[in-house]
Amino acid sequence: MRKGITGVAILLLLTLMISACSSGNNASSTNAAQTPAASQEPAAGEPKDGGSLIIGVASDPVVLNPNYAGDRVSLTIDQALYAPLFQVNNGKKTFYLADSLTPSSDNLTYTLKLKDGLTWHDGEKLTADDVVFTIDSILDEKQNSFLRANFLIGDKAIKAVKVDDLTVEFKLPQVSPAFEATLVQVFPIPKHIYENETNIEKSTKNASPVGSGPFKFKEYKAGEYLTLERFDNYFGGKPHLDSVTYRIAKDTNAANLALQNGEINVQYLDPKDVPTIQATNNFEILPYSEGRLAYLMFNANSDTGALAKKEVRQALSLALSRDELIQTAYTSSEYADPAKSFLTPDALYFTNDVPTFDNDAAKAKELLATAGESNLKLRYIVQSGNKAQEAISLYVQQKLKAIGVEVELQNMDSSAWVQKFIDLKATDYELALTGYIMGYDPDAYRILFTTDSSSNYSHYSNSEVDKLMNDGAGEADPAKRAEIYKKAQELVAEDAPIYPIAYTKTVVAVSKNYGGIDEAVLKPVVIFEDLSKIYKK
Amino acid sequence: MRQLIVRRLLQTLPMLFFVSVVCFTMIKLAPGDPVLSFVTPNMHADDIERIRHNLGLDKPAYIQYFIWIKEMVQGNFGYSLVNHQPVLDQILDRLPATAGLMGSAIALAVLLAIPLGLVAGANRNRWVDKLINFIAYIGISIPLFWLAILLMYLFAIKLHLLPSMGMRTIGVESPLDVLKHGILPCTVLAFSFLSGYVRYIRSSTIGQLKEEYVQIQYAFGSKKSTILFRHVLKHVLLPVITLIGMSMGDLVAGAIVTETVFSWPGIGSLGMTAVKGMDYPVIMGITLFSSLMLIFGNLVADILYSVVDPRIKLKG
Numbered sequence: 001m002r003k004g005i006t007g008v009a010i011l012l013l014l015t016l017m018i019s020a021c022s023s024g025n026n027a028s029s030t031n032a033a034q035t036p037a038a039s040q041e042p043a044a045g046e047p048k049d050g051g052s053l054i055i056g057v058a059s060d061p062v063v064l065n066p067n068y069a070g071d072r073v074s075l076t077i078d079q080a081l082y083a084p085l086f087q088v089n090n091g092k093k094t095f096y097l098a099d100s101l102t103p104s105s106d107n108l109t110y111t112l113k114l115k116d117g118l119t120w121h122d123g124e125k126l127t128a129d130d131v132v133f134t135i136d137s138i139l140d141e142k143q144n145s146f147l148r149a150n151f152l153i154g155d156k157a158i159k160a161v162k163v164d165d166l167t168v169e170f171k172l173p174q175v176s177p178a179f180e181a182t183l184v185q186v187f188p189i190p191k192h193i194y195e196n197e198t199n200i201e202k203s204t205k206n207a208s209p210v211g212s213g214p215f216k217f218k219e220y221k222a223g224e225y226l227t228l229e230r231f232d233n234y235f236g237g238k239p240h241l242d243s244v245t246y247r248i249a250k251d252t253n254a255a256n257l258a259l260q261n262g263e264i265n266v267q268y269l270d271p272k273d274v275p276t277i278q279a280t281n282n283f284e285i286l287p288y289s290e291g292r293l294a295y296l297m298f299n300a301n302s303d304t305g306a307l308a309k310k311e312v313r314q315a316l317s318l319a320l321s322r323d324e325l326i327q328t329a330y331t332s333s334e335y336a337d338p339a340k341s342f343l344t345p346d347a348l349y350f351t352n353d354v355p356t357f358d359n360d361a362a363k364a365k366e367l368l369a370t371a372g373e374s375n376l377k378l379r380y381i382v383q384s385g386n387k388a389q390e391a392i393s394l395y396v397q398q399k400l401k402a403i404g405v406e407v408e409l410q411n412m413d414s415s416a417w418v419q420k421f422i423d424l425k426a427t428d429y430e431l432a433l434t435g436y437i438m439g440y441d442p443d444a445y446r447i448l449f450t451t452d453s454s455s456n457y458s459h460y461s462n463s464e465v466d467k468l469m470n471d472g473a474g475e476a477d478p479a480k481r482a483e484i485y486k487k488a489q490e491l492v493a494e495d496a497p498i499y500p501i502a503y504t505k506t507v508v509a510v511s512k513n514y515g516g517i518d519e520a521v522l523k524p525v526v527i528f529e530d531l532s533k534i535y536k537k
Numbered sequence: 538m539r540q541l542i543v544r545r546l547l548q549t550l551p552m553l554f555f556v557s558v559v560c561f562t563m564i565k566l567a568p569g570d571p572v573l574s575f576v577t578p579n580m581h582a583d584d585i586e587r588i589r590h591n592l593g594l595d596k597p598a599y600i601q602y603f604i605w606i607k608e609m610v611q612g613n614f615g616y617s618l619v620n621h622q623p624v625l626d627q628i629l630d631r632l633p634a635t636a637g638l639m640g641s642a643i644a645l646a647v648l649l650a651i652p653l654g655l656v657a658g659a660n661r662n663r664w665v666d667k668l669i670n671f672i673a674y675i676g677i678s679i680p681l682f683w684l685a686i687l688l689m690y691l692f693a694i695k696l697h698l699l700p701s702m703g704m705r706t707i708g709v710e711s712p713l714d715v716l717k718h719g720i721l722p723c724t725v726l727a728f729s730f731l732s733g734y735v736r737y738i739r740s741s742t743i744g745q746l747k748e749e750y751v752q753i754q755y756a757f758g759s760k761k762s763t764i765l766f767r768h769v770l771k772h773v774l775l776p777v778i779t780l781i782g783m784s785m786g787d788l789v790a791g792a793i794v795t796e797t798v799f800s801w802p803g804i805g806s807l808g809m810t811a812v813k814g815m816d817y818p819v820i821m822g823i824t825l826f827s828s829l830m831l832i833f834g835n836l837v838a839d840i841l842y843s844v845v846d847p848r849i850k851l852k853g
Contacts, residue, residue, distance in 0.1 A: 052707075054707065059810060060620075060810070062619055062620045063620060063621075141587065144587070144588065144591065146584070148584065149584060201621060202616075202621040219708075221705070221802065222627070222630055222631070222802060223631065223634070223800070223801075223802025223803070223806055223807065224703055224704055224705060224800070224802045225703070225707055227707060227708065245707050247703065247707070247800075248800055248802075249702060249800050250797045250798075250800060250806060250809070251682070251797050251798045251799075251800070253682075253686050253798075254685070254686065254689060254701065254702055254798050254799065254800065255702075257686070257689050257690060257693065257694055257701050257702075258693075258701045258702050260694055261693050261694050261697075261700075261701050263700060263701055263702065263703070412568070413567075413568055413569070415567075415568055415569025415570070415573070415815065416568030416569060418569070418573055419568060419569055419570050419573065422573070454582065
């Protein structure tokens, strides 16, 4: 008898766990039925005021000062806390603090007009002084802003000069159409707050930031959440929401549960979690382009010298299939568009109509033979623990084997991987999977593909491309510039220093209780460009 | 007694020194470079060098260590390489959350472990014992994050009884709210401690039951439960003091997994972030702080031991 009871007790415990565990997938649909909010239709199309929004973020912000924010979370929060001068989407400018930006006829001076009546969150006036102060602090070597490099053309600095309270002139040392893309990254900081700080990055004033964006700082509980509240004097009109909270949720699975439970309203999703969240019927699932290229890099500088030959790089590219790679890494083409050019689709003068080497094993073998390469052995560095990296590395290994190329996978810790990857002197590997987000101006890509430049990790060198990229940097005529970058894209694609795989998308889930998403504009890295437009239905 | 305490405190210093050397060496030997988290692709090489210099990372490792220890002796734990906030402030900020969570988890585990261990030990090899053992084994073998997600799913999503994560409802400042948020993480942690404690108490109960005083009580006709809870319990409680002393390190180091899964703003999740960013002043600070607590915990346990059980004489 006693033994019997033990058995029952154990069985009960086990079934409890198994049932709780296996119900993971279908349970979400019953949950949806229980949540009344899901069935509520918006009363009319009209945005309503009031309510709050909770955005899930993966870590604490590092520093709430746009001159120093480099991590995703700080950038996201700064986007609501500080207002930019203007933003650019699909080549079109949306003005925020600025009213206009006009280049002079020689393109060496840009005149920026600010909107009238701008104020900081503390009520002080926002003027040209603040803009000049911000640029000066970025340029000040002692202040360590990583934006500094953007304000140098050649080795000369761009100068910002106040003309009157609402006008700033930027003097460029030479013509640079990419200058506008540099200004996009500027979110002015208040001069009256930071004026006498010897080290702005370490200033205690960053703990209670004063910005000019739609929401002002309310409270921050380290490791828990950060709350912003509505700024009534926002120049773009009073924001609809009363408050926005960024909730720190480090564990993805837990964050997804919190999302389903209504403790988080907006959250990035991993493609594999989309079906679960979609099944609840409570969320808009929004994939949007990140302006990011994912690619396989060929290190031409490796000690074997194997990849210095263009034909070998082309052959390796031919052995792979872009579509299969996208399936392998992103589960579906819904989350990634096939890439051929080194520019991303959001970039000016982007074209995917370039030579491509894809999915032709027979031709690959032929090319290897003409290049006189046989028994090639390649080393491929992989970030261990990164599922996409591991999956792709195995795929590449198998596909290259088919054309007689042996690939040795070298798994390493992600920090060791980064260290090796950015070391321009590293010669002990040939292949690596990586990606970049470089922004919308093609000049930003110059450092990746010109001979001996700072981020040319594939050690690509083509004097024609060097010339085109340098010309493009200083060419003010858009038509000529378009011609230059079209040619550059074609040349780089032909030389195959990288194998472009996909323009990846990021997926964000937004609770159906909120509206105004189109007006707020989904934006890479920061989720929403203008949070003032979001409202609670 | 006083001599002993003084001596033990003096022993602490070389111990901490040793811990700091080992920890520092391991951080420096690990692959990766903290400067990388500041580098953007278009940064000039001299900008990168300037950052490295400003952070003092261009000096040889042993010099960095000496600088660190010099500051440390003056009570300065240094500044985080990532957010430039003072390390000590960050640890002290997070300490209440961790101490509260770990303290209640350890207390809960001990409270449950004592009756379970006693009953299991007294009913050795019978079904009660087997059941308790089974639970203990589950506690050891279940991955904590899995149990955490399971409970979260059950109590937050399914039953809507408890919040799934965090320590507070946004904008709410009430102890009751914190308590409510603490139930799940506390249960998960207590479960992980429970197994070890139960098995410890069980074996010590088995040992005590063989003692002569137990036989004598039986001879006097005492009931089994009386013997257990009135006499055996006292003896069994002694090693529990040691157990708790040993847990003092955990009390401040926090539980990395549990805190991360539940987004509990404690030292464990702070440490996790620091390790990812190679933020060595923070890693060192947390390691030293928890070593210190472990050493003190053991010292206090030893002292208590001699107070509770006069048979044990502490000799310096």
